[in-house]
Amino acid sequence: MLIAEDLLLLLYDDETGKPIAGSPGLDYALAGAVLIELTLLGKIDITTAGDGVKPGRLKVLDPSPTGDAILDERLAFIADKPGKRPKDRIGRLSKKLRDRLLMQLAGRGVLQADEDKVLGLFPVTRWPAKDARHEAEVRTALDSALKVGTTPNERTGALIALLSALNVVPKVxxxxxxxxxxxxRAKQLADSDWAADAVKKAVTEMQAAVTATIIVASTAATAS
Incomplete structure (x- = not known):
């Protein structure tokens, strides 16, 4: 399972199949999760002042395919235009990402696609849980870190950081x-040293990027 898939399972109600987080924040967080995954795989990194280029930019370390179509498409996009800040790429990377992930999870039998109509007129798809075993494991890891106080692994720590950026931890x-x-506790974990430097740097950047893009989107919506 991808980190983005785990995040999506946490952010959709198992019974109603509806998201518990609003747009575009949820979509930006999914894009951030994909970038973190690519960092964990050693495919990308975030530049620092010692790299001889502007710090805080995305750089590709290994453009070879990961074997996952969703990751590979986003990796190719970053490789085509490197040197951009994460917050400037989050929006483009989030395009159609949620739909692809939902369909992928449904194809594996994890979610179920229920077609319905709002007011009997407008078609809508709900995504209730079909097999919640993996999600239960993810939630157990979250509970261990957030309620028991154990140190999370890199994947769980990344999830907590993204959930904290979305301000939805109590909803999960x-x-x-x-x-x-x-x-x-979630914020403390998001800021603590539970991962290798490269991964922690990526998580911090993605958390900031998600927060920044949500603010920009909200400001634009208010202005219009």
Missing amino acids: VTDAVDKKALKQ
């Missing part, structure tokens, strides 16, 4: 008594 971990403490 719904049985926590102290929601404020839960959010503080």
